[in-house]
Amino acid sequence: MSKLGKEMLVGFVPVLIVFLIFLGVNVVPVVLAGVILFSLLYLTRMRGNLGVSSSERKGKNRAPSYLTFDDIGGQERAKNELIEALDFLIKHEEISKFGIRPLKGILLTGPPGTGKTLMAKAAAHYTNSAFVSASGSEFVEMYVGVGASRVRDLFKEARSRAAKDGKDSAIIFIDEIDVIGGKREGGQHREYDQTLNQLLTEMDGIHTADTPRILMVAATNRKEMLDSALLRPGRFDRHIQVDLPDKKGRMHILQIHAKNKPVADEVSLERVAGETFGFSGAQLESVMNEAAIYAMRDGRPDIGQHHFSQAIDKVMMGEKTDREATMEERKRVALHELGHAIAAEKVRPGTVSMVSLSPRGQALGYVRHNPQQDQYLYTRAELEQQIMIALGGAVAEEMFYGGRSTGSRNDFEQALQLVRTMMDSGLTALGIIDRQMVTKEELMKENSAILDELHAKTRDMLEAYRPAFEQSLDILIQEEVLTGDQFRALLASVETTAQTSA
Structure with missing residues (x-):
């Protein structure tokens, strides 16, 4: 009407x-x-x-036909594993000769921003399937039975869309499946349980010999929250881990997002990939985008290396703030950051990329580290080195001011977390332990012993470089930024002077 x-x-x-x-x-x-x-x-x-499904409300679900696996970087292992699983859907006649049962469901797990949704869309293109998507939160309503009804409608829509488009298969993608697929607990009956029960029923009703063939793909970053009935074979048969990309993967992602951007010839994307350890695909895309924004602000025709450096800092720390500190605060912050930098350069030479006194986010200053290579396993010595780097800022303040400030809070949290990692890994004097079976007094005693010892070692190491603090302080206060090469040159000159006078 x-x-x-x-x-x-x-x-x-x-x-x-x-x-x-x-x-x-x-x-x-x-x-x-x-x-x-x-x-x-x-x-x-x-x-x-x-x-009406979310796809219909959004305009009949935009077709993902323009997204392929070649457009997704940094996930070669996950892509290969997914493609192998999808081949069961395509080559159904060939696999039937071996008596192989095609998969009913594929679960993509991993941190946010790693490309799980993109991989589901690329899967639809690879298999030439109808694609229907929804988010787990769309099934949660205050009305009883609504979530279960939407699950039924989602499967019904997938079959009808495949028939309408003349396709032999359809892929149903549910993002954030942990919202409706969480572990069922005894006691009060929940609306979530009805929705999950209906989903389990629908997946049991997927017959691989039927046409169109249905494949359920879901994504979550909290696999441990899912109900065991959902994870068993016959429902989600394959669990594919979509991890954060390594250096080679980050390089591939950067190259993909650089295709439509005027990147200067002197830019080294390999260097950018090395400086972004631990970044997800979404964060790398943001780095490329922010670098282009910085270039546009500067009125440059192309994106330079310093634009990428600024973009990495913004993605890691946030935008520069207009916070105005007093000169005394600036000196304290500068000495604090120099303490981190000198400790890092001595225990891990060549890893300091930048020392900055520019406020970003909640930080008044920061040191950006550039790991020489990606690392996933650590020895006790390496964890102790990280703790010394974290304590370097507070130790520097004690050396020049006789006490610490509140700026060391995050450093101490990092140091305590590293000690917990050492304890859980059996790398302390306590040996191999279960933290629940050890008293708090024992844990605190070992924690204090480790931190006190490393604090003393850090103090002895930094005291030998007092001249480096004094020489670097004036430059950092004036320029606000010291590059890694400038900082290492200052340290080298101090060491040369000390050797000459000796």
């Missing part, structure tokens, strides 16, 4: 009721009948809206 028609109806009904009352007609039955009829029409319309 048009808006004009609704307005005319709203205006006509009250006038008609008043007119009937004026004639002496009993309007109560008429009004009750009208209310009941309106309620039925409203509920019917609401039910229809609930049955």
Whole structure:
């Protein structure tokens, strides 16, 4: 009904009721009948809206035909594993000769921003399947039975879309499946349980010999939260880990996102890849985008290496702030950051990329480290080195001011976390332990022993470089930034002077 028609109806009904009352007609039955009829029409319309999937509400679900596995970088192992699983859907005649049962479900797990949703869309293109997607949060409503109804409608839509498009298969993708697939607990019956039960029933109803063939793909970054009935074979048969990319993967991702950007010839994307250890694909895309923004702000025709450096800092720390500190605060922050930098350069030479006094996010200054290679396993000595780097800032403040400031809080949290890692890995004097079976007094005693020893070692190491603090302080206060090469040159000159005087 048009808006004009609704307005005319709203205006006509009250006038008609008043007119009937004026004639002496009993309007109560008429009004009750009208209310009941309106309620039925409203509920019917609401039910229809609930049955419409998210894809239909967003314009018949944009087809992912333009996204292929070649467009996704940094996930070669995960892509190969997924492609192998998808081949079961494509080569159904060939695999039937070996008696192989095609997969019903594939679960993509891993940190946010690693490309799980992109891989699901690329899977639809690879298999030439109809693609229907939804988010787990869309199944959660206050009305009982709504989530289960939406699950049924999602499978129904996948089959009808495949038939309409003339495709032999359909892929149903549910993002954030942990919202509806969480572990069921005893006691009170929850709406989530009805939705999960319906999903399990629908997956059991997937018969691989039927046409169109249905494949369920889901994504989560909290696999440990999922119900065991959902994870068993016959439902989600394959669990594919989509990890953060390594250096080679980060290089591939950067190259993909650099295709439509004017990157200067002297830019080394390999250097950018090395400086972004631990970045997800989404963060790397943001680095490329922010670097282009910085180049545009500077009025440059292309993106330079310093733009990438600024972009990495922004993604890691946040945008520069207008916070104005006093000169005394600036000196304290500068000495604090130099303490981190000198400790890092002595225990891990060549890893300091930049020392900055520019406030970003909540930090008044920072040191950016450039690991020489990606590392995933650590020895006790290497963890102790990281703790010394974390303590370097507070130790520097003690050396020059006789005490610490609140700026060391995050450093101490990092150091304590590293000590916990050492304990859980059996790398302390406590040996191999279960933290739940050791008293707090024992844990605190070992924690204090480790931190006190490393604090003393850090103090001895930094005291030998007092001249480096003094020489670097003036430059850092004035320039606000020291590159890794400048910083290493200053350290080298101090060491040369010390050797000459000795």
